[in-house]
Amino acid sequence: MNTVTESTSQSANVVVEHLRAWNPKAVAEVIQFRDETTIVVPRELLRATAARCREDAALQFNLLTDATCVDRYPVEPRFEMNYHLVSIPRSDKLRLRVRLSGSDPSVDSLIPVWPGANWLEREVFDLFGIRFNGHTDLRRILLPDDWEGHPLRRDYPVEGFRDVPSTGALFRKSTP
Amino acid sequence: MTTVETATGSAKTMVLNMGPQHPSTHGVLRILLELNGETVVSAVPDLGYLHTGIEKSCEDKTYSQAITLTDRIDYLSPLGNNLVYCLAVEKLLGLEIPKRAQYIRVMMVELQRISSHLVWLGTHAIDLGAMSVFLYCFREREEILKIFEMFAGQRMMTSYIRIGGVALEPPAGWREAVGRVLKMMPSRIDEYETLLTENRIWMARTKGVGYISPEDAVALSVTGPTLRAAGLAYDNRKFFPYSSYDEFDFNVPTRTESDCFARYMIRVAEMRESLKIIRQAMDKITNEGAIKTDAPGIVPPQREKMKTEMEALIYHFKIFTEGFSPAPGEAFVTIESPRGELGCFVASDGSPKPLRVHFRAPSFINLQSLPKLIVGQLLPDVIACIGTIDIVLGEVDR
Numbered sequence: 001m002n003t004v005t006e007s008t009s010q011s012a013n014v015v016v017e018h019l020r021a022w023n024p025k026a027v028a029e030v031i032q033f034r035d036e037t038t039i040v041v042p043r044e045l046l047r048a049t050a051a052r053c054r055e056d057a058a059l060q061f062n063l064l065t066d067a068t069c070v071d072r073y074p075v076e077p078r079f080e081m082n083y084h085l086v087s088i089p090r091s092d093k094l095r096l097r098v099r100l101s102g103s104d105p106s107v108d109s110l111i112p113v114w115p116g117a118n119w120l121e122r123e124v125f126d127l128f129g130i131r132f133n134g135h136t137d138l139r140r141i142l143l144p145d146d147w148e149g150h151p152l153r154r155d156y157p158v159e160g161f162r163d164v165p166s167t168g169a170l171f172r173k174s175t176p
Numbered sequence: 177m178t179t180v181e182t183a184t185g186s187a188k189t190m191v192l193n194m195g196p197q198h199p200s201t202h203g204v205l206r207i208l209l210e211l212n213g214e215t216v217v218s219a220v221p222d223l224g225y226l227h228t229g230i231e232k233s234c235e236d237k238t239y240s241q242a243i244t245l246t247d248r249i250d251y252l253s254p255l256g257n258n259l260v261y262c263l264a265v266e267k268l269l270g271l272e273i274p275k276r277a278q279y280i281r282v283m284m285v286e287l288q289r290i291s292s293h294l295v296w297l298g299t300h301a302i303d304l305g306a307m308s309v310f311l312y313c314f315r316e317r318e319e320i321l322k323i324f325e326m327f328a329g330q331r332m333m334t335s336y337i338r339i340g341g342v343a344l345e346p347p348a349g350w351r352e353a354v355g356r357v358l359k360m361m362p363s364r365i366d367e368y369e370t371l372l373t374e375n376r377i378w379m380a381r382t383k384g385v386g387y388i389s390p391e392d393a394v395a396l397s398v399t400g401p402t403l404r405a406a407g408l409a410y411d412n413r414k415f416f417p418y419s420s421y422d423e424f425d426f427n428v429p430t431r432t433e434s435d436c437f438a439r440y441m442i443r444v445a446e447m448r449e450s451l452k453i454i455r456q457a458m459d460k461i462t463n464e465g466a467i468k469t470d471a472p473g474i475v476p477p478q479r480e481k482m483k484t485e486m487e488a489l490i491y492h493f494k495i496f497t498e499g500f501s502p503a504p505g506e507a508f509v510t511i512e513s514p515r516g517e518l519g520c521f522v523a524s525d526g527s528p529k530p531l532r533v534h535f536r537a538p539s540f541i542n543l544q545s546l547p548k549l550i551v552g553q554l555l556p557d558v559i560a561c562i563g564t565i566d567i568v569l570g571e572v573d574r
Binding site: 084088156 | 523525
């Protein structure tokens, strides 16, 4: 089998060292896998770390390209929020990760840092039920407003809860 | 159901419900527009009408089975979706793809980019009242779809790019067919430009309409032609090359006006650059060579081998019954789709089915900038602006 050899990119180390020098607590864990760097950040430090990644002249992660969640049910903490950052000036990538427990799935919203986080966080709220503190408009975005549950959670069946059909109340309300 | 609070007091505003069945929304997008006379005061997009839960369905399929679902995300660029998903799974597995297969992939996604831009140009022009461009664009697109049919057996939902390479050997006569498109396209693109670029109505409808500053565009995570029309040359093919794009010689067109006209010019220029890439890829694709990597247990074995070798038969059976299990971990890959940065995030827990598949859909994220483009503009400009960010609702809602 042809396999790509594992290697740790130099720039990733620079980013990690830079963040450590700023606040040693911000870097709880560093994961290197297939040339991708993941920095696990404590939940309460996420917004500050993200702002640092964006503002710091040596990092310049100016584009929040994606934010998504992974549910590792039944492992606790079950939720992992992954933020994928891109630095256009330095052409570099970084992933920030926050682990969230099933009993309190909430984390600070990143809208103050990147306004583009708005819909990304709404999507995660809609499909996973993660709450984003300080989000200005936390509504469902893909599913109807009267939908019950969060379908991308692992304990939600793929075919849905068939024995509980949609009542159609919302549809009736909107069509007089 | 999304509602809008209208302004009270002396300002007299009206709420207009645009869509979800409006033809210029290119699918089923609903926008609640608050209007003061004909000026847009606020706009709230309402989406989800095409949500089919593709990401959830992927979790219940093996890694290979999920490829057919990716076709249906952005139905104007199925090959791009196949590519980004396969690149992510290949990264997870640590597979290296033969050069010949990489060049075939590049050629196919560049043909796809042209066909997607043709649909965009045709529909955008028809939205703004230029009927004939639409017919010309679809005429040329048909020629490209014929090539896809030759290669994959399908015009639209190709599923041609597979984990470890491509599905089939290029068919007999493919060089002539692609050569015909290469020969035909430059003069046809000139033809569209003759019809539109210096057309006074076209200029009046698009110049100075839908401005977004480069700072706002980056802050709102906008990518693709919209970002490049604002002056930033951010293109994944140059920044994070995949499939040997670093071996190709092409330019990334940029402009600074950041209006609908600039985005039109960018896409037209991109079609010409794609032709350059296809020409180079054709030269690089040799007549002989592997189209799949040699990875037993992941890539299905050749038919002949299955009839002579016991192991090949066992692997074939295992791939199609149980699938394969990548090591636990995550991979995130981004490519430049016709609409912007298309990303795929795949997480494995070591089982034959993915723990999570997520698509970073450029249409969805670019659509977020729509209120920024249209607030303060006139109602007819809304149609120009929706067209110009080039959304595909299948991708927005997934």
